[in-house]
Amino acid sequence: xxxxxxxxxxxxxxxxxxxxxxxxxxxxxxxxxxxxxxxxxxxxxxxxxxxxxxxxxxxxxxxxxxxxxxxxxxxxxxxxxxxxxxxxxxxxxxxxxxxxxxxxxxxxxxxxxxxxxxxxxxxxxxxxxxxxxxxxxxxxxxxxxxxxxxxxxx
Numbered sequence: 642x643x644x645x646x647x648x649x650x651x652x653x654x655x656x657x658x659x660x661x662x663x664x665x666x667x668x669x670x671x672x673x674x675x676x677x678x679x680x681x682x683x684x685x686x687x688x689x690x691x692x693x694x695x696x697x698x699x700x701x702x703x704x705x706x707x708x709x710x711x712x713x714x715x716x717x718x719x720x721x722x723x724x725x726x727x728x729x730x731x732x733x734x735x736x737x738x739x740x741x742x743x744x745x746x747x748x749x750x751x752x753x754x755x756x757x758x759x760x761x762x763x764x765x766x767x768x769x770x771x772x773x774x775x776x777x778x779x780x781x782x783x784x785x786x787x788x789x790x791x792x793x794x795x
Contacts, residue, residue: 647678649685652692658684658707658731669712673728680728681708687769688731690753695738705764706732724756724768732764741765749777759789 647655655673658681664671673681684707692702709717709725724730735744745760748767756770759778766780778789 649682650689652702653685653688653704655681657704658728661706661709661713663716664710664713667713667716669710669716671708671710671713673708673710677708677728684729684731684769687753687755687767688733691748691767694751694753695735695744695747697735697738700735700737702733702735704731704733724770727770729756729770730766730768732761732766734764745777749775761787 649655649658655678659671659673661669661671663669688702688704692698695702706717706725707730708728709719709723711726714720714723714726719725734741738744738747741760741762741764744765745758748755748758748765754769754773754775755767756772756774757766757768757776757778759766759780761780762782777792779792780787780789
C-alpha cells in the first residue's frame with residue numbers, strides 16, 4: 642500500500658504529484674505502484690532544481706498534473722505513451738516567476754538535465770524521463786488538438 646502523504650522531497654509530496662480532480666470525479670484509482678513512486682521521487686528532485694533555478698525557495702510551483710494511470714491519461718486525452726503514466730512528468734505554473742514561456746526559456750538556458758520541456762500555452766510540461774534528451778517544444782492548439790514544434794521559445 643502506497644502512503645499518499647509521503648513527502649518525496651522537501652517541497653513535493655506524493656499526494657501533490659498524484660492528485661487529480663478528474664480521477665476523483667470519474668472514480669478512477671490513480672494510486673501509483675512502488676516502481677512509479679520511485680520515478681515520482683526522481684521527478685520531485687528535478688522539480689526541486691527547477692524551483693531553485695526560478696528563485697522560488699519561499700514560493701510554490703503549482704502542479705496541475707503529475708502521475709496519471711492509463712485510465713486517467715485516456716480520460717484526459719493524453720498522449721498514448723505519455724511520460725505522465727510512468728511518473729516522469731508534471732504540468733505546472735509559477736505565477737510568482739512569470740509566464741510559462743518565461744519559465745521554459747529559463748529552464749532551457751540552464752544546465753538542468755531534463756527529457757522534455759514544453760510551453761503548453763498556459764502551463765509548462767516537464768519530463769525527467771531517463772532519456773534526458775533536453776527536447777524543447779512549443780505546443781500549438783487547433784480546435785482542442787495539440788501539435789508540437791521543436792524549439793520556438795528562444
